[in-house]
Amino acid sequence: MTTADSQSDRRLTARGAKTRTKIVAAAADLMYVQGVTVTTLDDVITAAIGVSSKSQLYHFFDSKEALVRAVVDLVGERVIERERAALGRVSTFRGLRRWRDTLVQNNALQHGAYGCALGSLASEVSDNDAIARQALARLFNEWQDLLAGVLRRIQDAGALPADAPIDQLAIGLMAALQGGYLLAQTARDVTRMATALDMALTHIESLSVS
């Protein structure tokens, strides 16, 4: 648990923990589709099966802010787990291109409508909640480290020069990914995301020792 939330520290019964998870998952889904600001606690109560009143929700979260922090934790966990599985053993440019393909294909399913789950949260909460922002910063760093790990393995294999600025390239790649998601969302067209990622990967590949 990365966010401070006194009520989540309270020991929950197994059933309580299940209900809490349902609430957070329902909130995460709603906020992904329609945004954080627009989503009300009533929306969450309606969406969470087995939760029928605000007092039930307040049993676990004393404010929308607290709920949003829990959503950040849950979404962050899912994204990092997904990315770790996808990138954990990639050590070639071809592997990176496949990673890109999967992300673009998944985004294409909704015509880019919802963007990056983590990125969208970052845009909406960074200005309003420092604790949530810090949790998001840690999550993005973790994701970036995964990318840097791939680039280092590529470097170790000799496909990138020893002086390639790995950390900076990882940031550039992440920025292209996040920006790609945003452009795709705005245009309702995943091609923008595909292009941004392709260009970034091509540039990184061009640094390889020929």
Place this chain on the structure above:
Amino acid sequence: MRRHFAEVLARESARLADVRDSATLADWRAQVVEEILTPCSSYALALRQASDAPERDDFVDAWRGLITGAVARVMCVGRARGADGSASCVTGGIDPQETAVLILAAIHGGNTLSLVAQDPSPLNTALDIAVAPLLRHLPSPTAALSPGGEIRSAESVT
């Protein structure tokens, strides 16, 4: 909202028109970063708008068009004269439209990363990486045209 978009486009239109070589490109890049990092600037506010805000699609499209135009213009650096005397652009295999998409993605994505980290470096790094392929193909400001019409950098003139 419309005001922020209009203001950014107006400034971008003027600044991108000045971009003609690597130095002026670097100037534009530095100005964009400065604007974005200035709290409550039209750039910062424009980028903050939700991705499905109305007119945002037009705004991003218009900005992309401006950047594409600037990239296409500065890429037209090696005017090789053909046998029939016609001039053509040497674009070095860089697609201006795709380059513009990468630059815009770096601006948007870099902005998100900098916002989350409260640190200007991700935005700067992202733009450096996005602009690098383009810079490699641009002449430095000291490049001069030789009598034959080919671009030669100042260093190669002995």
